[in-house]
Amino acid sequence: MDNNVVLTMRGITMTFPGVKALDGVDFTLRKGEIHALMGENGAGKSTLIKCLTGINAFEAGEIHVDGINGPVVNHSTLDAQKKGISTVYQEVNLCPNLSVAENLFIGREPKTKLGTIDWKAMVKRSEQIMKDLDMNIDVTQNLEEYSLALQQMIAIARAVDMDCKVLILDEPTSSLDDHEVEKLFKLMNQLKDKGVGIIFVTHFLEQVYAVCDRITVLRNGQLVGEYPIADLPRVKLVAAMMGKDFDDLAAIKSEESPTFTDADLLIDAKGLSHKGTIKPFDLQIHKGEVVGLTGLLGSGRSELARVIYGADKNQTGTLKVKGTEAKIGAPIDAMNLGMGLLPDDRKAEGIIGDLSVRENIILALQAKRGIFKLLPMKEQIELADKYIEMLQIKTASRETLIKQLSGGNQQKVILARWLATDPDFLILDEPTRGIDVGTKTEIQKLVLKLAKEGKGLIFISSEIEEMLRTCTKMAVLRDGQKVGEITESLTQETVMKAIAGGGANE
């Protein structure tokens, strides 16, 4: 083995029932490099990683790790850990009902002389770790108290804190905003300087060009190639992933900004709030309007939307839907008024893991129709097939369990669930999280199409770029409060300025 190389995988092959997830894939990681692993949803990125860390058993191929003689086969994440491979998986897999400190040290707790867990040391070291990442949080609180983004940072902190030669980050930035991403990149660069090899999976192409040295592209479980970053500009990268030329940055929104009258008013919120998450706010949404909610992490973007939908109970103010005052006690009430909410936390609030793709797609529609009006199987199948086709959901069959789909494809199924209910007003909280470039553009187009059909939408994304492409109006949030709206001259600059706290109709 080249002494600059820390990890080689050769001819890795792995099949799931009905899918050849990996077909003779090679991968080489060198010391002190950040190596992007790219590919569309379901290309096999996570599977390749899981083969390396022992979660999936591969059928053929060999793995070599620097410093270890002979081929390596790991049997568990812990096993991989011992060989210096530290991993942050795509779905945060920490324990929600343990404290942050416990999560950081689970499996490697500091011990006292008596051999019991040294809680004091654990808390102290946890606080230090969090501080190093500029995160001032109470490490004795349960993990579930914190947002998905913070949880993701904690998962990263845990992986980084362990001495490793190889660090794997599978879509670590999917729910982080620019600020956190910057922190993460700084951290990655520090590790790189120490000689750690980093595997970085993401669907954000800018991030690849910001930190990576090399790119390996997979497509349909096969290796497309390995390239130094300089040899693979953006267009070429997209083409390599998709197998065809595609301009993911082409303008899709029509230039003229539409005007709305009061007759088109769909949602009229006055003084809604939920204690502890969002202060009283007003918001109007018209038919055909796409309203973006923007702000830093924890600014209350998701929380605002959740109050309208009744996922969190509204405690003050009034909500009018299509002109009549609405009482919403639970999500089902909102659904009966024609609303839908695609939540940001896919694993906790989106997928029903052990149900099939079909059942997951029809679930909300069935709930809306009521328990006694079971959708005939024929209709269920038609619906499922329609959306699998329309959103290009990659699945072995419509009866496959949703938990067996790749992350991006799970996201598409949840989107399908809401489209199937044909809502008048749809809240999309990070709808393109974990979705590949091609499909991302498709979803953005879909949003515009829905608006054109006269539906109202709320669009929440950590990517301002993406909201600019779709939104007609943006509401800016800061510290759990709506601080303004931007209706004219929506540009990266005005939005960034408003988020940071200057101007914008305050």
Add this chain to the structure above:
Amino acid sequence: MSNVKKITGMRLFLPIFCMVLVMAVNILYDVASGNFALNFFTISIRNGVLYGRLIDILNRGSEIAILAIGMTLVVSASAGTDISVGSVMSLAASFCCMLLAGYGVSSTTDLAMPLIAGVLGGILLACVCGAFNGFLVAYLNVQPMVATLILYSAARAIGLLLCNNLIVYVREDSFKTIGGYLGFIPTPIVIAAVCVVIVAVILKKTALGLYIQSVGINKRASRIAGLNSSRIIFLCYVVCGLGAGIAGVVAASRISSADSNNIGLNYELDAILSVALGGNSLGGGKFNLAGSIIGAYTIQAITTTLYALGVSSDVAPVYKAIIVIIIVTIQAPPFKAYMKKRSAKKALAKGGAAA
């Protein structure tokens, strides 16, 4: 090889496999003791009613089967078990007999009120118990085991209070029919069959099954998707109470009395075991009602067989415990993973040899 895997991978494999095993033991026993080999399966008519070991199992297993229905739903929706069903059975029996005999009466040959009123009264009280459990679990988020522990210990005593500390005997023919014979068929078999069919039809014709499983798998996501997660969990506990009520009345009728201390004793264990044996995960989520029902009768078959083999009722639980250990081990993830790895290795070795 792949065919074997297909069969062992089937959802109903475990309960059917156990059932077949029990039958095999019975045949071996009959052969060894010089009886007709298929004694177990022989059904005859004696004294104008059906007779045979198989009929006996179907008859005696009725209560467990009825309990297993509710337990399956509870396990699926709340990832927990209702350990109060045995005690609630006893309470329902006591209340029913008390109503039929009149308060404070210890033995009667005519009914103090119409049969139907007494029976419904007992069942209704059991439903209230189910609602109480359901309220604690669904709305107050109490752990199912803890929530149902309350009635597990209290229900029997309440029943005794209702009966003024007596064992109330109701020696009346129409009441005896419930646990006796309907024509030549044992009535409990009919009752259990009706219960199973009704629930099966509801599951088939409504979205209830989907709702229960969805809530059991991911309560939060189900709520966002428009399900009233708490109400569904509540409903499952009420159904479980209903089943306990019916089973309690049947059990009381069998012995024409409300023996608070013995009716439904340890039945919660059999009910939970039926669910597990039916291939259902006790961790909630997906369920398989047919499996639980087969599981219930399998357990009864095991019990009956043990008695036939001359095992005393005191030691029988030991054998059941051994069976539980085996089942739980087979279902445990590490064991499954081990088996999978083994078969993968074998396949690889085969492939390697061929290459």
